[in-house]
Amino acid sequence: xxxxxxxSGFGGQGVMAIGKTLTEAGMKEGKExxxxxxxxxxxxxxxxxxxxxxxxxxxxxxxxxxxxxxxxMNLPSLIKFEPTVKKGxxxxxxxxxxxxxxxxxxxxxxxxxxxxxxxxLGNSKVANMVMLGAYIEAMKNLSTDTIKEMLVHMFxxxxxxxxxxxxxxxxxxxxxxx
Amino acid sequence: xxxxxxxxxxxxxxxxxxxxxxxxxxxxxLVAETLEELGxxxxxxxxxxxxxxxxxxxxxxxxxxxxxxxRAPAVATGIKRVSPPGTTxxxxxxxxxxxxxxxxxxxxxxxxxxxxxxxxxNNAIYGMTGGQMAPTTLIGQKTxxxxxxxxxxxxxxxxxxxxxxSTLDGCVYAERVCVTDIPNLNKAKKAIRKAFELQQQNAGxxxxxxxxxxxxxxxxxxxxxxxxxxxxxxxxxxxGVYKDSAEVK
Amino acid sequence: MEKELWKGNxxxxxxxxxxxxxxxxxxxxxxQTEVPEYLSLHLPEIxxxxxxxxxxxxAINMVYGAGGCGVRVMTSSSxxxxxxxxxxxxxxxxxxxxxxxxxxxRGGPGLGTIQPAQGDYYQATRxxxxxxxxxxxxxxxxxxxxxxxxxxxxxxxxxxxxxxxVLADGMIGQMMEAVEWHDIEKRELPAKPWATTGTQxxxxxxxxxxxxxxxxxxxxxxxxxxxxxKLIEEKETRYEEIDAEGCEVLFTAYGTxxxxxxxxxxxxxxxxxxxxxxxxxxxxxxxxxxLKKAAAQNSVKAVVVAELSLGQMIDDVKIALEGSxxxxxxxxxxxxxxxxxxxxxxxxxxxxx
Numbered sequence: 001x002x003x004x005x006x007x008s009g010f011g012g013q014g015v016m017a018i019g020k021t022l023t024e025a026g027m028k029e030g031k032e033x034x035x036x037x038x039x040x041x042x043x044x045x046x047x048x049x050x051x052x053x054x055x056x057x058x059x060x061x062x063x064x065x066x067x068x069x070x071x072x073m074n075l076p077s078l079i080k081f082e083p084t085v086k087k088g089x090x091x092x093x094x095x096x097x098x099x100x101x102x103x104x105x106x107x108x109x110x111x112x113x114x115x116x117x118x119x120x121l122g123n124s125k126v127a128n129m130v131m132l133g134a135y136i137e138a139m140k141n142l143s144t145d146t147i148k149e150m151l152v153h154m155f156x157x158x159x160x161x162x163x164x165x166x167x168x169x170x171x172x173x174x175x176x177x178x
Numbered sequence: 179x180x181x182x183x184x185x186x187x188x189x190x191x192x193x194x195x196x197x198x199x200x201x202x203x204x205x206x207x208l209v210a211e212t213l214e215e216l217g218x219x220x221x222x223x224x225x226x227x228x229x230x231x232x233x234x235x236x237x238x239x240x241x242x243x244x245x246x247x248x249r250a251p252a253v254a255t256g257i258k259r260v261s262p263p264g265t266t267x268x269x270x271x272x273x274x275x276x277x278x279x280x281x282x283x284x285x286x287x288x289x290x291x292x293x294x295x296x297x298x299x300n301n302a303i304y305g306m307t308g309g310q311m312a313p314t315t316l317i318g319q320k321t322x323x324x325x326x327x328x329x330x331x332x333x334x335x336x337x338x339x340x341x342x343x344s345t346l347d348g349c350v351y352a353e354r355v356c357v358t359d360i361p362n363l364n365k366a367k368k369a370i371r372k373a374f375e376l377q378q379q380n381a382g383x384x385x386x387x388x389x390x391x392x393x394x395x396x397x398x399x400x401x402x403x404x405x406x407x408x409x410x411x412x413x414x415x416x417x418g419v420y421k422d423s424a425e426v427k
Numbered sequence: 428m429e430k431e432l433w434k435g436n437x438x439x440x441x442x443x444x445x446x447x448x449x450x451x452x453x454x455x456x457x458x459q460t461e462v463p464e465y466l467s468l469h470l471p472e473i474x475x476x477x478x479x480x481x482x483x484x485x486a487i488n489m490v491y492g493a494g495g496c497g498v499r500v501m502t503s504s505s506x507x508x509x510x511x512x513x514x515x516x517x518x519x520x521x522x523x524x525x526x527x528x529x530x531x532x533r534g535g536p537g538l539g540t541i542q543p544a545q546g547d548y549y550q551a552t553r554x555x556x557x558x559x560x561x562x563x564x565x566x567x568x569x570x571x572x573x574x575x576x577x578x579x580x581x582x583x584x585x586x587x588x589x590x591x592x593v594l595a596d597g598m599i600g601q602m603m604e605a606v607e608w609h610d611i612e613k614r615e616l617p618a619k620p621w622a623t624t625g626t627q628x629x630x631x632x633x634x635x636x637x638x639x640x641x642x643x644x645x646x647x648x649x650x651x652x653x654x655x656x657k658l659i660e661e662k663e664t665r666y667e668e669i670d671a672e673g674c675e676v677l678f679t680a681y682g683t684x685x686x687x688x689x690x691x692x693x694x695x696x697x698x699x700x701x702x703x704x705x706x707x708x709x710x711x712x713x714x715x716x717x718l719k720k721a722a723a724q725n726s727v728k729a730v731v732v733a734e735l736s737l738g739q740m741i742d743d744v745k746i747a748l749e750g751s752x753x754x755x756x757x758x759x760x761x762x763x764x765x766x767x768x769x770x771x772x773x774x775x776x777x778x779x780x
Contacts, residue, residue: 020432020603023432023603024432027430027432027605032605033432033603033604033605034602034603034604035432035602035603035604036598036601036602036603037601037602039457039458039541039597039601060686060687060689060690060692060693061686061687061689061690061767062598062602062604062686063598063687063764065766190632219626219628220625220626220627220628220629221625221627222625223496223623223625225492226636232638233638233640235634235636236634238632239626239632240625240626240632241623241624241625241626241632241633241634242623242632242633242634242635242636243491243492243495243623243634243635243636244522244634244635244636244637244638245488245491245492245518246488246491246514246515246518249484249485249488249491249514249515252480252484252485252486252488252489252492253488253489253491253492253495254492255452255478255480255485255489255492256450256452256488256489256490256491256492256493256494256495256496256500257492257493257495257496257623258492259450259476259478259489259493260449260450260476260492260493260496260498260500261496261624261625265625282481282482282484282485283481283484283485283488286480286481286485
């Protein structure tokens with residue numbers, strides 16, 4: 001089982017963080033993992049993306065040309081990567097900012113109103129965690145418990161209160177998957 | 179018999195290769211004596227340049243590095259930053275090395291306030307390669323690459339390193355001296371000693387520019403060369419202290 | 428042992444610290460900047476020194492000064508910056524000063540691009556500086572190897588009194604993979620009586636220098652260096668073979684490109700073509716004899732060289748094979764990476780399928 005994932009969006013939307021969280025969670029669950037960012041001028045405000053591979057076997061190449069899953073956090077990302085997604089793959093769309101639908105009929109589309117949900121939770125910064133919750137619910141390739149453990153590890157001291165907020169964000173994202 | 183004079187322990191027994199009337203030998207002696215007097219030969223690391231003093235690593239009895247052309251302040255930075263506290267580091271550089279190809283290295287080392295001493299020999303010419311124009315060559319001075327004499331229009335005005343470096347906060351001491359006669363030689367010795375003492379106090383980069391004669395490439399006998407230096411170089415490169423922002427404790 | 432997720436550049440920096448390197452001199456350039464960034468934070472914590480130099484030229488000369496004092500010291504850069512360091516590298520080799528140099532390659536020539544490339548192969552293996560000198564070059568293909576090779580590089584540098592280069596590329600520098608900080612092979616390291624640590628009045632002065640103005644001593648020095656390089660060739664040549672036994676197509680690639688070849692091998696296997704990989708780990712010394720042996724199998728119909736450059740390592744493959752097998756080439760330069768499909772198709776073409 002191998003997941004070839006592309007996560008793409010504007011700089012500042014947390015696309016690199018979604019990728020890193022998926023990668024680290026995969027590693028903690030004993031999978032082979034790799035995370036490869038696009039880097040360069042696009043990091044300074046334009047569209048950024050990263051490729052994540054989670055696999056039960058040795059990853060020969062970290063470059064994802066045909067993703068099994070695409071997480072499109074903005075419209076340019078959907079336009080750019082939709083045609084590359086494998087037949088039968090899944091496209092996650094941040095419907096808060098992408099006002100178009102997936103046009104392909106041979107893939108599964110999951111729409112997540114990331115920003116609206118995050119704002120309902122009182123912190124727009126967790127929009128990417130909402131998306132992550134949706135991804136894990138749809139793909140069932142990782143356990144949310146692993147992510148929860150990582151959150152506990154990540155937010156300590158005065159930041160510990162962010163753990164529950166992030167877990168709630170994951171749940172609300174999961175609820176978007178039908 | 180009482181010994182009234184002997185060679186400094188700061189120098190090796192290697193025979194100097196310098197031309198008759200060249201100033202390098204005198205300045206080597208002053209540096210070596212200073213190291214000996216301060217008792218720091220065993221804890222000093224020197225950096226030799228590319229130019230006529232390229233073999234300085236053979237002449238000083240302390241540990242030495244030979245550096246690529248112009249890079250001595252960078253090499254000295256590396257040495258100083260990794261050596262135990264109390265290690266003295268100096269560079270010995272000519273005008274082509276320091277004021278042309280190595281301008282970036284000396285300016286940046288001075289900006290950082292590297293705790294090193296720089297002995298800068300300014301003889302207004304490239305000696306080792308046979309008398310080409312240096313950035314310090316005077317207006318009107320003929321060299322093999324300014325055969326009709328340097329002009330401001332073509333090559334700009336000669337660079338004044340003491341003045342330039344003294345604008346930098348990290349350069350705590352800059353003095354220009356010459357060694358044309360005993361009073362000046364004594365002043366030069368004092369300046370060199372002060373430069374090393376300030377380094378021992380970790381004050382910052384200390385810089386001593388020595389106006390030097392190059393009889394061979396100037397095409398003058400040694401005495402005439404000294405006269406030429408006094409008449410032509412000193413008016414453009416006035417002697418004196420340009421920066422003295424730290425006190426010797 | 429626990430696996431940790433590390434970005435390539437940061438793993439390189441951490442590996443240096445774990446190798447006992449306390450000193451780093453460098454200059455920012457994409458895609459290696461995380462190396463100096465990481466060390467600027469962590470070297471002061473261990474009483475070391477990070478210094479951002481005014482240029483790569485100054486940085487490598489600071490390394491020369493520091494290495495001459497006998498400490499473990501490192502610099503890192505990317506292609507255009509490595510060009511600037513060539514002066515220092517030839518001096519380091521001539522003066523026999525050990526150090527580690529990281530090149531996280533990007534596309535060239537000139538300013539090129541910041542995307543991954545392998546266009547500095549000639550520069551790394553032949554030397555971009557003047558004179559007869561060599562630097563051992565270790566080429567990692569993943570982040571784990573980057574972490575391991577940096578530590579190995581410090582040992583090789585100390586054992587042979589020579590700079591050692593770790594030749595990565597933008598992909599390895601930028602990607603994150605799992606790393607285990609396992610022990611590397613423990614090697615016996617020589618003392619450094621030549622280091623300029625101050626005579627303390629107890630010995631003759633030490634001189635770190637590459638100038639031998641008389642031709643006879645200079646020739647003698649060169650012969651001594653050459654003997655050392657021959658010893659390095661004999662002792663330090665490293666390579667890996669993957670599924671090479673009985674293969675029809677033998678890929679030869681290093682670093683990132685070797686990973687693309689492995690993906691291509693899978694595609695070929697699906698089509699019933701057995702492909703193997705010969706991966707030089709040291710690109711200098713190049714494993715000439717080992718490659719020749721792998722290619723000499725009756726099953727091997729063609730050797731396919733893959734590079735992120737337009738035919739540099741292929742020269743070494745030609746030297747190795749001495750015309751014994753057909754060699755074909757697939758490569759891209761300027762920051763693009765050939766796809767596994769393109770590499771597989773090149774292999775099929777090479778064997779007429």
